[in-house]
Amino acid sequence: MDNINIPELVGRLGAEEDSVRKMAVFKLQSVIGDPSFADVFIYEGGLPRLRFLALHATGNTLAYSLTAFSRLLELDKGWDQVSQELIERVVELVVTHPLVNILRGAMSILVAIVSHPQNRSSVPGQFGFRALKPAVAVYPQFLEMLVSRLSSADHALCANSLQLINSLMRDAITNDSDSEWPKFIAKLQNLGVIKAVYVLMQSTALQDLAHPILEFQSLSKVLLRRWQEVKVDLEKSDHRRALRSLGSVGNPDRYSEEKDAVKGSKRSHPEKWRRIGFETESPAWEFDRTGFLGMMDVTDYVRKNEDGFQKLLLEQSNQPSERRCPIARASLAVTSILFEHFEVDKSDLDDGHRYISTESRSNFDKLFRPLLLQWARLHTAGLNALLRLWKATGAEVEDFHKVEELVRILIEQVVGNAPRIKDIAEVEEELAEFGYQRLRELQMELLELTYEDAWGHHLRQVRDELNHEALQFVKEQRIRCLLSGAWFPHTLNYGTDSGPVTKQSLSRAITSSWRYVRLSHNRRYLHYSDFESKTPQDPGLDSLREKIDLSIVSSVVSNVSATTPTTTSSSSTLKSLPASSTTKITIHGYLPHPPSSKTPSHTSPHHRTKSTSSHGPKESVLLTLHPQSHTLAAEWLDGLLMLLNQQPITADTNKLVGLIGGYGIKIRLLNVRFEDGVGEEPVLPGREGVDGEFWYDIGGMEGG
Structure with a gap:
């Protein structure tokens, strides 16, 4: 800054010759990031001239002007020069201009405008996504072009595009009404944004795009949380319509769908909702845990697999009632399992930034979860796996939680251990083929680890005792072989x-x-x-x-x-x-x-x-x-x-000794409740209402 004559630089920005203006703005873009320089630049009247170049310049002069203006906005300066004319000009450039260096600067300006806190503005609608809406109305292909830039070979342009998409999504989720932001998100999804980011997340360019991809991953969790927090409300037309479409599939007699079956139409089949797998004929309350996210998952499953779903319902109807798998309940259970597996309740954005600053590229697989973006396909695969395990185990309704736990272990094993570059199709295949016996082995290992954490040395003592007993048993068996000759x-x-x-x-x-x-x-x-x-x-x-x-x-x-x-x-x-x-x-x-x-x-x-x-x-x-x-x-x-x-x-x-000892510890674990070893001390029962002699043994849990 000491070597730059700022008044002279400002004067050159308004020169008649384009070459003079280009050299001046080229130098400006490299120093405008200094707050003290920016203050002097603004004091000398440089802002109007920079804005004029952003509106009317072409070629490299335009590219340098946009970059300088975006860096000034990043310093939270120059907002008085942001007008609807400027926004429309920048949106036009994003849609129509082919040069990468111009597109980068234009997108950076839009990111700053969309991300700018609206409470700092005295003019409503000047910032956030609503500031872009008039310009987007003029150029309706704006979002489509934005998503298409995600496949650009230029990593910086790709990062800028995703950063702008993230800003638009976050602003919509934060500031739009409950009826508006889902429409905007659905529009982005229909344009293929999830598929595009999924490809980026599995690509070798991950390190160059780490920050915007992590933000998109975090926003995906925010969206899932928002949908989970939305309660199913039959007063809302879209909720009522979704539930009605689900009910029409489960109605074997195909009564008129014009009547609102949810409100108990007399023409509805008496067990329409229970036939699908709900517990009652008024199923809205059963979505309390999963919210509208659970509704979306189950309706998406039925919509994409309607023929298979009808066949499944027919198969279930031929089973005794206690042997039928409650499909709707199973769908909601898989939604909850995925919600917990991906820790949707937690935001990993801040931790992700710290992680990137300290860790090497080799550890990125621990941070990026591309399978999170394949939520619908994972839900379908998980639900199909639950139905398969239900049939393989001959489960009954009272066994539902046991099968649900097997699916939880299956998701942790297959999805949790999947490397970043593993394709969703491979994950679906593994979920469909994972053996029941292997799942049971994993369940016992996890159960043993759980009790190991809860009981520590008590469990080790039991294991040592059982191993000693197993050794004595095998010793007797071997010696009996000698006695037999x-x-x-x-x-x-x-x-x-x-x-x-x-x-x-x-x-x-x-x-x-x-x-x-x-x-x-x-x-x-x-x-x-x-x-x-x-x-x-x-x-x-x-x-x-x-x-x-x-x-x-x-x-x-x-x-x-x-x-x-x-x-x-x-x-x-x-x-x-x-x-x-x-x-x-x-x-x-x-x-x-x-x-x-x-x-x-x-x-x-x-x-x-x-x-x-x-x-x-x-x-x-x-x-x-x-x-x-x-x-x-x-x-x-x-x-x-x-x-x-x-x-x-x-x-x-030695294998026989280990096998017998292992079975011994598993049998003991299966006969003991987890809460018996942890939590508060059991309360001794009183004698009120007890006739005759009575004793109670906490250690043996026996009464007489």
């Missing part, structure tokens, strides 16, 4: 045509003898004997000639752990062998010393160290088993380890 191939021969013994030829081995092994009833001895072939009946303990005293067993060696996930402790006696094509379990132990030995034969093996002296007992192979299946290997390996008070190590056993 099992056959194991003992020696393997190979045919003369089999060639050399290799990993590939092992599968052609011929069992020449069998070994039967069984645990004694007192669980102290492992009995076994070898047979040439399997006997029709399993041998009894008295026919097994060999036995092993389990007190001398030192370790169990197997290669099962090499092929399955394991969890071992530092004190485990399991040893891992290299993986082979056959499964082998080897039992090691310390044989008693002969009588001449100085080492007592009754010394406990648990007291012997791994490294023994040359005079101490030597670890030997007591028994080798070759399980023929992975299941048999898991049963016997973990059974032997658990019999020796070791932890199980095979994936099969």
